Amino acid sequence: MAILVDTETRLVVQGLTGSEGRFHGLRNRAYGTTLVAGVTPGKGGQDVEGVPVLDTVAQAVEEHGANTSMVFVPAPFAADAVYEAIDAGVHTVIAITEGIPAHDMLRIHAYVRARGVRMLGPNCPGALSPGKANVGIIPAEIFTPGSIGLVSRSGTLTYQIGHELTQMGLGNSTIVGIGGDPVVGSSFVDILRLFQDDPETEYVVLVGEIGGDEEEKAATFIESEMTKPVVAYIAGFTAPPGKTMGHAGAIISGSAGTAVAKKEALEACGIRVGTTPTETAELAAELTR
Amino acid sequence: MDLYEYQGKELFRQVGIPVADGRLATTPEEARSAAAELGGRVVVKAQVLTGGRGKAGGIKLAADADEAEVYAREILGLDIRGHVVRRLWIEQASDIEREYYLSLTFDRGEKKPLYMFTTQGGMDIEQVAQKSPGALVRLHVDPLEGFNPWQARRLVYGAGVTEASEQKQIASIVGKLHDAFVRFDAMLCEINPLIVTPTGEVKALDSKFTVDDNALYRHAEVAEMRDLDATDPLEALAREKHVTYVKLDGEVGVLGNGAGLSMSTVDVVTFAGGRPANFCDLGGGGDAQGVVDALEVITRDPQVRAIFFNIFGGITRCDEVARGILQALGEMSLELPIVVRLDGTNAEEGRRILAEAAAANLRVSPTMLEAAKRAVELAA
Structure with a gap:
């Protein structure tokens, strides 16, 4: 089963003809993901290494059965691309694009939820279900199939922890990057709920960072609604207030969103929090013993 | 991006909010x-x-x-x-009869804009929220529905404004504040105090205005308001070179790839007993030019005494990153001690390349914690 992406995924890449979209789209296909089409308005009729390029997402859905869209469109046009995908009828939208204005995401967030469409990102590395499908920019080589679900606001930090798990002989059901922006399509709670319901996932590692209150909400959810054990990591203990730390969403506003507050909230709900990525991977390994 | 009072007031003026x-x-x-x-x-x-x-x-x-x-x-x-x-x-100068507070903020938690209004203005709003929460009226706006006039009435009547002309003027300002918030992609629009003069005129005596950095591309006039003189000179240089950099106050210069891993690196330096000099995210890759630019910014800080590279190779393989680092070091003459920790795809190959280059000031450590300890010792 896994979550979000699997062997049922039929992928359309919006922006397949751009350099990033092409590179990662073809990598995803090489991994085994069913890539059915690309969309670039005005370039319909072309192809990228045998993948048909269409003018609209609607064509990809109607003619090629696309059910998942990956958005590689530049930020000024990305919101429009996301709306197009939602209206075309895909069930999952994964937006890799970084730099989408936060106000655009407020509206998209409300819109996508009202239509029951699942969205990851923006500013996210995508999702990988090892051995099944990879949609996004996660380096699949460093992960193996297994029972640990991994959900994170960060890319490389997740790869680090996943890599350490792999070296200890532990695999993953699905690795999910929810994105580093202030407003993203799916929250930690949304993904935790999917992991809780996924028979292939037995344990979960949650990787959070400063800014917002999604880790705090996750802590409450885990305590009240999850039976599967979770361990966590939080980045940004030494971040100064008011500074954006790489991710647009990684900012301490006033006294809200600190790493200490998140760690305390998680621990208060009985969730162990590692002080380093390595310790976090070790805590996850302990769960499996 | 935070605006000065006068810049925020200029944007208020553009949407019709009265200012002196x-x-x-x-x-x-x-x-x-x-x-x-x-x-x-x-x-x-x-x-x-x-x-x-x-x-x-x-x-x-x-x-x-x-x-x-x-x-x-x-x-x-x-x-x-x-x-x-x-x-x-x-x-x-404005004569002040009464001081109110009005703001519209980007509520991340609820994913909606949030109005806050109270007649107890002129002081810290968090104090008002603590001491007399009943006096603070809070109201969310549906991002798809936008602003509707009833919301202004809810705020004005809810906070207990009784004078008819005042009610009308404030309700109008409430709507215009939403115009400003949406039109300029604001994360925060705050008027504290919103004053009533002895003649019953309502106006914004101060402004606090923050605009989303990711939206500046569509607000050239706001982007130009940035005061480069007030920016930390190192952060200004970083901006010019498109390096993601935040100045901290320590001796260990830090470079990581990816925002999360870079934040984690800064934390680990602190846990190892050191003080990070900066946060710096090289991005997902690690090409030579990116490394050169980042090193130029980091080493411009005279406090830096050692440099810690923390790289996880994913799609960009560690051997490529190692070559990038060597190429960058070749283009610069750096005498500071450098600790490099490489992990991930082709890590062994990357470490071998660095070890063979055998620069006197370059050390390679296999783990993040060990590398951090090494860098902290070298910076001491």
Whole structure:
């Protein structure tokens, strides 16, 4: 089963003809993901290494059965691309694009939820279900199939922890990057709920960072609604207030969103929090013993 | 991006929120002529991106142009919580009968804009929220529905504004604040205080305005408002070179790839007993030019005594990153000790490449914690 992406995924890449979209789209296909089409308005009729390029997402859905869209469109046009995908009828939208204005995401967030469409990102590395499908920019080589679900606001930090798990002989059901922006399509709670319901996932590692209150909400959810054990990591203990730390969403506003507050909230709900990525991977390994 | 009071007021003016007439001044002489042009009593206000200006002596009421010049001389150059005053806003003095508070913020948790309004203005809003939560009216706006006039009425009646003309004026300002919030992609629009004059006129006496950095591409006029003189010089250099950099106050220069891993690296340096000099994210890759640019920014900080590279190779393989680092070091003459920790795809190959290069100041460590300890020792 896994979550979000699997062997049922039929992928359309919006922006397949751009350099990033092409590179990662073809990598995803090489991994085994069913890539059915690309969309670039005005370039319909072309192809990228045998993948048909269409003018609209609607064509990809109607003619090629696309059910998942990956958005590689530049930020000024990305919101429009996301709306197009939602209206075309895909069930999952994964937006890799970084730099989408936060106000655009407020509206998209409300819109996508009202239509029951699942969205990851923006500013996210995508999702990988090892051995099944990879949609996004996660380096699949460093992960193996297994029972640990991994959900994170960060890319490389997740790869680090996943890599350490792999070296200890532990695999993953699905690795999910929810994105580093202030407003993203799916929250930690949304993904935790999917992991809780996924028979292939037995344990979960949650990787959070400063800014917002999604880790705090996750802590409450885990305590009240999850039976599967979770361990966590939080980045940004030494971040100064008011500074954006790489991710647009990684900012301490006033006294809200600190790493200490998140760690305390998680621990208060009985969730162990590692002080380093390595310790976090070790805590996850302990769960499996 | 945070705006100065006068810049926020300019945006208020553009959407029709009433503000007092004023002029910008950067010298005492300019302050004098601004005051003379405005006529009558003026307020000389320090323009800094921090609170507590009044208590720090950054706001003075001047009876005339002469006095405005005297106060301007006092306030210019003043250090307010680490912010040096370089700009003054000279504004026609307003008589104050009552002080209210009105704001519209980007509520991340609820994913909606949030209005807050209280008749207990002029003080810290968090205090009002704590001491008399009942006096603070909060109301979310549906991002798809947008603003509707009933919401202004909810705020105005809910907070207990009784005077009819005041109700009308404030309701209008509430709607216009939403216009400003949406039109300029604001993360925060705050009016504290929103005043009522003895003649019953309502206007914004102060402004706090933050615009989403990711939306600046569609607001050229706002992007130009950035005051490069007020930015940390290292952060300004980083911006110019498109390096993601935040200045901290320590001795270990830090470079990581990816925002999360870079944040984690800064944390690990602290846990190892050291003090990070900066946060710096090389991005997902690690190409030579990116490394050169980042190193130029980091080593410009005279406090830096050692450098810690923390790289996880994913799609960009560690051997490529190692070559990038060597190429970058070849282009620069760096004498500082450097600790490199490489992990992930082709890590062994990458470490071998670095070890063979055998630069005297370059050390390779296999784990993040060990590398951090090494870098901290070298910076001591």
